[in-house]
Amino acid sequence: MSTSTLRTFIAYVEDRPGVLNRVTSLFRRRGYNIESLTVGRTEREGVSRMTLVMEADDDAALRLEANLYKLVNVLWVEDTSRAQTVIRDLALIKVGVGAADRAQVMQLCDVFRARVIDVAPEALIVEITGTGDKIEGLVDVLRPFKILEMVRTGAVAMLRSSEELALRPSVFPKPTSETAAA
Amino acid sequence: MRTATATTDSANAAPVLKSDGDSDAEPESVMRTGAQIVWEVLREEGVDTIFGYPGGCVMPMYDAMLDYPIRHVLVRHEQGAAHMADGFARASGRTGVCLATSGPGATNLVTGIATAMLDSVPMICITGQVPSHLLGSDAFQETDITGVTLPITKHNYLVTTAEEIAPTLREAFYVARSGRPGPVLVDITKDAQQASCEFVLEPPPVRLPGYRPELKARALDLERAIALIDAAERPVILAGHGIVKSEATELLRELVARTGIPVACTLLGLGGFPATDPLALGMMGMHGEAWVNKAIQEADLLIALGMRFDDRVTGNLKNYAPRAKKIHAELDPSEINKNVKVDVALVGDVKQTLASIVPNVATRKRAPWVAHIEALKGDTAVRDIQTMPHDGRLFAAHVMHDLWRITEGNALVVTDVGQHQMWEAQYYKHDHPRKLITSGGLGTMGFALPAALGARLAMPNEEVWVIVGDGGFQMTACELSTCAQEEAKINIAVINNGYLGMVRQWQEFFYDKRYSATPMKSPDFVKLAEAHGLTGIRVTRREEVAEAVKRARETPGTVVIDFRVEAEDSVYPMVAAGADLHDMIRRPVAVVPEKAAKETL
Ligand SMILES: Cc1ncc(C[n+]2csc(CCOP(=O)(O)OP(=O)(O)O)c2C)c(N)n1
Ligand SMILES: [Mg+2]
Numbered sequence: 001m002s003t004s005t006l007r008t009f010i011a012y013v014e015d016r017p018g019v020l021n022r023v024t025s026l027f028r029r030r031g032y033n034i035e036s037l038t039v040g041r042t043e044r045e046g047v048s049r050m051t052l053v054m055e056a057d058d059d060a061a062l063r064l065e066a067n068l069y070k071l072v073n074v075l076w077v078e079d080t081s082r083a084q085t086v087i088r089d090l091a092l093i094k095v096g097v098g099a100a101d102r103a104q105v106m107q108l109c110d111v112f113r114a115r116v117i118d119v120a121p122e123a124l125i126v127e128i129t130g131t132g133d134k135i136e137g138l139v140d141v142l143r144p145f146k147i148l149e150m151v152r153t154g155a156v157a158m159l160r161s162s163e164e165l166a167l168r169p170s171v172f173p174k175p176t177s178e179t180a181a182a
Numbered sequence: 183m184r185t186a187t188a189t190t191d192s193a194n195a196a197p198v199l200k201s202d203g204d205s206d207a208e209p210e211s212v213m214r215t216g217a218q219i220v221w222e223v224l225r226e227e228g229v230d231t232i233f234g235y236p237g238g239c240v241m242p243m244y245d246a247m248l249d250y251p252i253r254h255v256l257v258r259h260e261q262g263a264a265h266m267a268d269g270f271a272r273a274s275g276r277t278g279v280c281l282a283t284s285g286p287g288a289t290n291l292v293t294g295i296a297t298a299m300l301d302s303v304p305m306i307c308i309t310g311q312v313p314s315h316l317l318g319s320d321a322f323q324e325t326d327i328t329g330v331t332l333p334i335t336k337h338n339y340l341v342t343t344a345e346e347i348a349p350t351l352r353e354a355f356y357v358a359r360s361g362r363p364g365p366v367l368v369d370i371t372k373d374a375q376q377a378s379c380e381f382v383l384e385p386p387p388v389r390l391p392g393y394r395p396e397l398k399a400r401a402l403d404l405e406r407a408i409a410l411i412d413a414a415e416r417p418v419i420l421a422g423h424g425i426v427k428s429e430a431t432e433l434l435r436e437l438v439a440r441t442g443i444p445v446a447c448t449l450l451g452l453g454g455f456p457a458t459d460p461l462a463l464g465m466m467g468m469h470g471e472a473w474v475n476k477a478i479q480e481a482d483l484l485i486a487l488g489m490r491f492d493d494r495v496t497g498n499l500k501n502y503a504p505r506a507k508k509i510h511a512e513l514d515p516s517e518i519n520k521n522v523k524v525d526v527a528l529v530g531d532v533k534q535t536l537a538s539i540v541p542n543v544a545t546r547k548r549a550p551w552v553a554h555i556e557a558l559k560g561d562t563a564v565r566d567i568q569t570m571p572h573d574g575r576l577f578a579a580h581v582m583h584d585l586w587r588i589t590e591g592n593a594l595v596v597t598d599v600g601q602h603q604m605w606e607a608q609y610y611k612h613d614h615p616r617k618l619i620t621s622g623g624l625g626t627m628g629f630a631l632p633a634a635l636g637a638r639l640a641m642p643n644e645e646v647w648v649i650v651g652d653g654g655f656q657m658t659a660c661e662l663s664t665c666a667q668e669e670a671k672i673n674i675a676v677i678n679n680g681y682l683g684m685v686r687q688w689q690e691f692f693y694d695k696r697y698s699a700t701p702m703k704s705p706d707f708v709k710l711a712e713a714h715g716l717t718g719i720r721v722t723r724r725e726e727v728a729e730a731v732k733r734a735r736e737t738p739g740t741v742v743i744d745f746r747v748e749a750e751d752s753v754y755p756m757v758a759a760g761a762d763l764h765d766m767i768r769r770p771v772a773v774v775p776e777k778a779a780k781e782t783l
Contacts, residue, residue: 014392017340022332029333059519066516072337072357075392 004057006035008080008087008157009064011050012042014073022071023050030067032056036089036154047075051156084160090153091135092117093126096146105145112138123148211382216344217242217375220308221250223351226385229279231255231270231639233263237283238323239310242375255639255668258660260287262632264294265658268303269633272619273594274640275429277304277359284310285323288369289330293626295365296334300623301423301450304363306354307335313373314342327369336364344377348385356388361395362514363427397513399528399535404542407485407509407526411441412544414483414507416551419445420466420495423622424488424513425454426615430533434487435459436540442547444555446474448489450622453612458591463555467495468757469604472766473558475757479764480554481506488512488532491521492623497763511535565754565769576724578602578677578747582609584727585647585675588735594637594644596620598630598654600684602677604753606649628657634672635665645735648674652704653682659710665740666714673734674742676707680749687752691767711742722746 013019020039027034035053042049056064061079068077080087097105098121105124106116114128128138132155139147214222220243224232231253236244247254257263260282267278278298282291288309298305312321328338337357339350350368358366411417425434431454438445438461445455446466455462463474475497478484484506489495491510496502499521510518511528518527528535563569567579582605585593591611597603597620612618619637621629630650638646655676665672677683686700708718717737721730721744734741754769 012392018328018332021329025332059523062518063516063520066514066518069392069394070336070362070514070516072390072393 004055004060005081006053007056007061008085008155009050009052009054009061009068010078010080010157010159011052011068012075012077013048013050013071014075015041015046015048016073019048019071019073020050022073023052023068026067026071027054030064032060032064036152038154038156040156051154053155078159080157080159085157086160087131087155087157088129089132089135089155090127090129091139092149092151093128093139093142093147094123094149095126095142096123096148098122101145105142108138108141112141114138210384211380213378214381215242215246215376215378216347216370217246218249219344219347219379219381220351220370220375221246221252222381223348223355224252224279225250227277227352227355229277232279232281233257233266233270233636234281235260235263235283235287237285237287237310239284239312239372240281240287240308240375241310242372243281243308243310243370253639254281255635255664257632258663259658260290261294261628262635262658262661262664264291264305264307265297265626265629265632266636266639266661267305267307268294268298268301268629269596269619269636270640271298271303271305271636272301272633273616273637273644275427275616276640277306277355278636279306279308281308282310283323284312284327285325287323288325288327291367292330292334293624293628295331295367297621297624297626297629298365299334299336301621302363302427303365304359305365306351306358307331307365307367308351309367309369310375311340311369311371314371315373317342317371328367331367334365335367336362338367339369341368341370342374344374344379347374348381352385353388353390357390357393361393397515397530399511399530399538403526403528404535404538407511407528408539408542410483410507410509410526411443411485411539412546414443415548416477416481417441417443417483417485417548418463418477418481418506419443419455420448420478420484420486420489421445421451421454422448422487422489423450423454424511424532425451426488428488428513428531428533429615430488430536431455431615433533433536433540437536437543440540440545441543442549442552443485444477444548444552446470446478448492448495448622449607449620451489452607453615453617454488456613457611458613461552465607467492467763468497468759469608469753469755470495470757471559471608472562472755472768473555475755475763475766476558477555478503478506479762484508486510486512486524487536490514490517493521493759496521497757497761497765501762503763562755565771567751567769572724574723574725576722576727576745576747577751578605578679578745579609580724581675581677581721581727581745581747582606582649585649585731586610588728588731589645589647592645593617593647594619594641595647595649596630596634596637598648598650599625599627600651600654600682601679601687601751601753602649602651602683604684605677608753627651627654630654631658631674632661632664634674635661635668635670638670638672639668646672648672650674650676651683652676652678652680652707653702655707656704662711662714662716662740662742666716670740671738672740673731674740676742676744677747678704678707678744679747679751680704683751684753686750687756690750690752691756692758707742707744711740715739717741719743720746 118125271278711718755766
């Protein structure tokens with residue numbers, strides 16, 4: 001029996017109205033708990049890409065994949081736990097510091113390779129990109145300085161190497177402008 | 183893939199509209215309104231009968247319909263339209279089509295759509311929608327029906343232009359019937375129906391890059407399955423709806439003939455294997471026969487074919503068939519390991535899977551195992567209402583048995599939901615597929631009468647019997663009027679026990695006989711039939727059953743028989759919800775239930 005862990009899935013979907021709704025409705029209905037979900041365009045016209053993070057054990061992951069494939073507009077699903085993957089999340093964190101503590105916060109940001117992108121008299125905004133762990137690490141050290149606001153994009157994921165491209169089925173639309181006509 | 187479609191048949195009264203091409207050559211495309219295109223595509227898909235109800239947002243389609251060779255059945259409630267399309271599809275294997283207007287018309291379809299979804303029935307629901315410029319404005323009779331039906335359709339579409347109608351409908355038919363079939367809803371705005379555009383006569387292939395309905399079991403898994411089958415001493419085959427749907431009945435028989443493995447059926451699998459075959463065990467699950475459930479619990483191998491281990495079939499999962507290895511042949515990969523963890527999954531069309539297995543399994547007998555199961559039956563026989571001393575009272579089991587005997591097991595029986603449904607499954611022995619139609623997954627009361635009318639129109643040579651409770655009959659009895667208008671011949675056996683019987687039974691067993699909201703007063707069903715210009719017959723004693731059945735068969739038009747059966751009889755055996763499969767409530771031996779002080783109905 002495998003235990004439940006956070007898993008990241010990549011789903012390519014046809015860029016049609018209502019597709020996001022279908023995907024989220026599926027999760028709601030089947031009782032999956034979404035940790036994060038991001039959607040965006042891809043290099044291919046008419047194809048969107050979702051990155052889904054959720055708790056699932058091995059069986060639940062397989063069924064989730066199968067359930068996603070049952071959605072007519074889902075093109076291709078990859079469970080990233082099966083391959084080497086780069087996963088990134090972006091956070092903007094507004095920290096309530098004035099001039100006195102500013103330097104110290106900026107130093108901490110350096111350690112985390114985060115950037116300060118806006119400075120106001122009583123606050124500054126930090127931008128950090130990285131894995132969830134890294135972001136949480138920064139949040140932990142910033143917390144004593146009073147975090148006023150935080151926003152996260154949710155994870156986006158990409159398999160390393162060209163493994164995944166080779167795996168994609170032939171039905172997957174080619175990255176040319178021809179597909180636009182279809 | 184799609185089959186090639188017939189081109190326009192000149193005998194059909196399609197509107198003769200001028201096309202741009204020169205007059206000799208077959209035109210490649212013609213100008214049509216969106217409404218006409220709907221009918222063009224339906225004709226192209228071979229649809230000759232649809233079930234519907236008009237209203238403001240479908241008026242263009244209804245107007246165009248008059249010029250096309252379509253039989254339109256005017257229902258009395260849109261739920262009936264959905265169930266009729268469903269029954270039509272289940273009886274014939276074709277795709278059923280229903281049509282409703284926007285708003286309330288569309289929402290009235292919902293129960294029928296959910297019913298078809300849970301039983302994987304190929305169905306197209308066309309709904310009208312408010313004009314596209316009003317979408318999202320809470321316009322009169324606007325309902326977001328694609329939103330409402332999103333989780334209960336295989337797929338759905340909102341169409342807002344005439345140009346999209348043909349490709350969308352063609353895609354909808356393809357999706358509905360391919361892979362694991364299901365209902366597909368196409369919502370078409372009124373302005374899309376009214377606008378005109380080019381209609382291309384030769385349908386281009388459907389292009390759905392992400393949709394892969396054809397899956398095949400892997401060779402390695404097939405080998406493993408065959409090895410498990412060959413080695414099993416106490417195997418049981420669990421035959422489900424998939425056997426019927428993929429038309430794998432013949433192959434299943436061959437498998438059984440070679441391997442001597444007994445077959446248990448799910449409710450929807452009944453008829454997938456001949457019930458009168460010596461190796462047919464009968465139905466499994468909550469109201470399955472005791473020997474069937476015991477055999478499953480004692481088995482060393484379960485071979486599940488086109489079934490999904492529904493909770494009504496497994497009982498408590500923790501103690502389900504604890505000694506058995508499990509092989510699961512199923513088309514839908516999301517069903518694998520959903521309820522029951524299996525040892526070998528054969529994902530693919532059951533018929534194809536069986537075709538790969540049957541020639542490769544060892545020919546052998548399982549005589550000791552079969553004899554063991556046979557011995558278990560004796561205990562049940564003494565509890566059977568049929569073998570109990572007859573005192574003139576009428577039990578539902580008598581009705582089912584006599585009906586089976588008189589129709590020689592050949593009727594197409596459509597059952598509703600409740601006790602009568604289970605008694606039918608226990609006592610009417612189905613030897614052929616598509617001869618029992620019932621709402622298994624959703625358990626929809628009110629399904630039977632409309633579904634039976636749909637089935638009858640699909641299969642006009644079938645003798646169609648409805649078996650329905652007094653409760654369920656009243657849910658959709660308005661469709662009697664449709665039967666009368668269509669001059670359809672179906673026979674309706676109302677199993678009238680004066681109760682919402684199945685719920686009453688649960689109250690008897692689990693709620694100290696506190697009959698809350700289950701006694702039900704009904705109208706005089708004989709008079710109700712007569713009010714529709716139909717024939718009504720009342721039966722109160724066992725001796726009258728055969729005569730009434732014969733009379734119904736001989737009488738033209740729809741006949742309603744009001745069978746006044748024992749009020750407080752229960753379906754045995756019963757596995758309480760969530761109990762272990764072998765933990766069955768049995769009919770007390772030789773104690774016929776006390777004659778209830780029956781209130782006048
Ligand atoms: C639409 C709907 N509402 C409620 C139920 C719950 N239910 C299941 S069986 C049943 C009783 C059915 O009574 P009747 O039609 O008289 O059949 P009987 O069990 O008496 O044979 C009820 C209420 C249901 N299955 N479907
Ligand atoms: Mg009843």
